[in-house]
Amino acid sequence: MIIRFTRLLILGALLGMSTLLPLPFTSFLEAKVYLDIDSPTVKKIPIVIPDFKDNGAKDGSIGNEAAALLMHDLDFTGYFKVIDPRGYLGRLEESGKIDFSAWSLTGAELLVKGSYQIEGTDLRLQLRLFDLPQGRQLIGKEYLVAAREYKRPVHRFAEEILLLLTGEPGFFQTKITFVSTGTGKKEIYSADFDGNNFQRLTQHNSISLTPRWSPRGKEIAYTSYKDGAPSIYLLNTSGLQSTKISSRPGVNITPAWFPDGDSLAVALNHQGTSEILQINRNGGVLRKLTQSWGIDVSPSWSPDGRQMAFVSNRSGNPQIYILTVGSGEIRRLTFQGNYNVGPVWSPKGNLIAYAGRIDGQFHIFTISPSGGDAQRLTTSGNNESPDFSPDGRMIIFSSTRQGKSAIYTMNINGANQRRITFLAGEQFSPSWGPNKKDP
Amino acid sequence: MKAKHTGFWAMVLLLIFSSLFLFSCGKKEIKSEETAVQTPTTVDDEAEKAKERARIREKERAEREMRERALKEQEAQRLKEEEARKREEEARRVKEAAEKARIESEDIQFEYDQYILSAEAKEKLDRKAQWLKAYPTAKGQIEGHCDERGSAEYNLALGQKRADAVMQYLVSLGIEANRLSTISFGKEKPLDPSHTEVAWSKNRRAHFVLK
Numbered sequence: 154m155i156i157r158f159t160r161l162l163i164l165g166a167l168l169g170m171s172t173l174l175p176l177p178f179t180s181f182l183e184a185k186v187y188l189d190i191d192s193p194t195v196k197k198i199p200i201v202i203p204d205f206k207d208n209g210a211k212d213g214s215i216g217n218e219a220a221a222l223l224m225h226d227l228d229f230t231g232y233f234k235v236i237d238p239r240g241y242l243g244r245l246e247e248s249g250k251i252d253f254s255a256w257s258l259t260g261a262e263l264l265v266k267g268s269y270q271i272e273g274t275d276l277r278l279q280l281r282l283f284d285l286p287q288g289r290q291l292i293g294k295e296y297l298v299a300a301r302e303y304k305r306p307v308h309r310f311a312e313e314i315l316l317l318l319t320g321e322p323g324f325f326q327t328k329i330t331f332v333s334t335g336t337g338k339k340e341i342y343s344a345d346f347d348g349n350n351f352q353r354l355t356q357h358n359s360i361s362l363t364p365r366w367s368p369r370g371k372e373i374a375y376t377s378y379k380d381g382a383p384s385i386y387l388l389n390t391s392g393l394q395s396t397k398i399s400s401r402p403g404v405n406i407t408p409a410w411f412p413d414g415d416s417l418a419v420a421l422n423h424q425g426t427s428e429i430l431q432i433n434r435n436g437g438v439l440r441k442l443t444q445s446w447g448i449d450v451s452p453s454w455s456p457d458g459r460q461m462a463f464v465s466n467r468s469g470n471p472q473i474y475i476l477t478v479g480s481g482e483i484r485r486l487t488f489q490g491n492y493n494v495g496p497v498w499s500p501k502g503n504l505i506a507y508a509g510r511i512d513g514q515f516h517i518f519t520i521s522p523s524g525g526d527a528q529r530l531t532t533s534g535n536n537e538s539p540d541f542s543p544d545g546r547m548i549i550f551s552s553t554r555q556g557k558s559a560i561y562t563m564n565i566n567g568a569n570q571r572r573i574t575f576l577a578g579e580q581f582s583p584s585w586g587p588n589k590k591d592p
Numbered sequence: 593m594k595a596k597h598t599g600f601w602a603m604v605l606l607l608i609f610s611s612l613f614l615f616s617c618g619k620k621e622i623k624s625e626e627t628a629v630q631t632p633t634t635v636d637d638e639a640e641k642a643k644e645r646a647r648i649r650e651k652e653r654a655e656r657e658m659r660e661r662a663l664k665e666q667e668a669q670r671l672k673e674e675e676a677r678k679r680e681e682e683a684r685r686v687k688e689a690a691e692k693a694r695i696e697s698e699d700i701q702f703e704y705d706q707y708i709l710s711a712e713a714k715e716k717l718d719r720k721a722q723w724l725k726a727y728p729t730a731k732g733q734i735e736g737h738c739d740e741r742g743s744a745e746y747n748l749a750l751g752q753k754r755a756d757a758v759m760q761y762l763v764s765l766g767i768e769a770n771r772l773s774t775i776s777f778g779k780e781k782p783l784d785p786s787h788t789e790v791a792w793s794k795n796r797r798a799h800f801v802l803k
Binding site: 360363403407420422427449466 | 741742743744745750752759774777
């Protein structure tokens, strides 16, 4: 599979280059800004994706499924309006010829055309993105994979489209982790970014909480009562072995990966003292970050590792504070409401998301790390435990808006809220894994 | 011939009685046997002796009855005492179990988002301390719990604070710290899973598990 994937990348890269844009990339971007994703009301780009055509004229099911998957990926981002390709009233197109004006009449501004051949057990897939108003190709790629892995090149092409339009590749090959009570016990699960392909990772028959995917994607840090008292464990996501790394007296909770993935901040609470420590992957203490006689909990690092947001009740109720690690200076970030918890720092560094309680219910907020400009993003149910997508453009969280707690996603401006888990039991405390680094 | 016969039967009777006496009494009967053997056998003597024997038999029976009655009375007394002891022991056991159950079941309540001990909480803890002093080998684990309204993460720390506050108070009353341990369950193990003020106040608690 690794060999196959490498082959996919090389082929994709080589053939992608051979069919690159007719104009240099920069002048294209200057010519037209497709997505101003930082604007509060993003205008969705209309895109049409007809079924991919089988050049061998055999079973067309892969073509239909692959096109549907690409539509699903792009729709998930909230940046696209996916147009029904049956609205196309133009002539049947010959290979290589595209009737741009007929496709424009569907209302679409972008068009993806795909074609493929089955070669033994392999799939050769060609995908092209066209700008309809300008009548030209923006991206062209060819992929060769095992046919049963047809989803990979589709996700990769979705990344190409996102990269071109937003400057970020999106998250279509990322995983999420969360807690589910499907078995009657709180166990750790993983799933694709969209909630598909869920899998139970632990079988502790205990209480397991707050899974956090490591920046390198190979481990999940979490808290569990599996050996009695709440301790911090690392779960190897390939072999599913669990290693206990912190079981100091009292509670060992809320692990937060340092951006380099070599260490974590964890909250300890025992005999009246509360501390947030930075520990290495074996549990050894690197430094003490905070100490108080109250409660300090739920750390989250800034992307440069120089600051750490955390929750403290030092002012009487739970509020979010920011520690500047170098100077030891601590400042209070949130002043609205009397219960603000679960801060998480955007990978872009410019936002902190958290859960704040209003009228007895938690809602997701974002705030700038300098304070001010708090935005409430949710309206109904209890909404808790936000985490950012690796590109910083989406937030995953848990919500009880439809009854039992389930996992939801939304854009950072609160648009595009959708439920992504439909499992037995309740789901909480999601964490969004990193984009896999190319080999 | 007749006399010989009579003598023979007398001897037989004597032997029977003497053996009876031998079994039931001590020296006294041996003496009477000697007397019987040495005394010449006449009809009058026989009558006297029969009387005497009847008297002795009667006396023996009376004594036996008395002994048996005494034994029975003794046994009854013993049973009565044993029963009383058992009842007492059972009562003590029940009382101890009830005390232990009360120590375990009487949770320490907290105000919302607080870990300060109220006067009522301290009263309950004073009783627990007394109990722990009365049973110096007993050990206790203090569980800290929260209601469902806060966040799971913050409540894990809050539960620990509650357990710690209870332990510190007991230690201040003279309970050895090494007999006590703490664990926080945050909001993971509510006593009452319903979503009401009553349930929440029940769930904000420190709970004792005695070992």
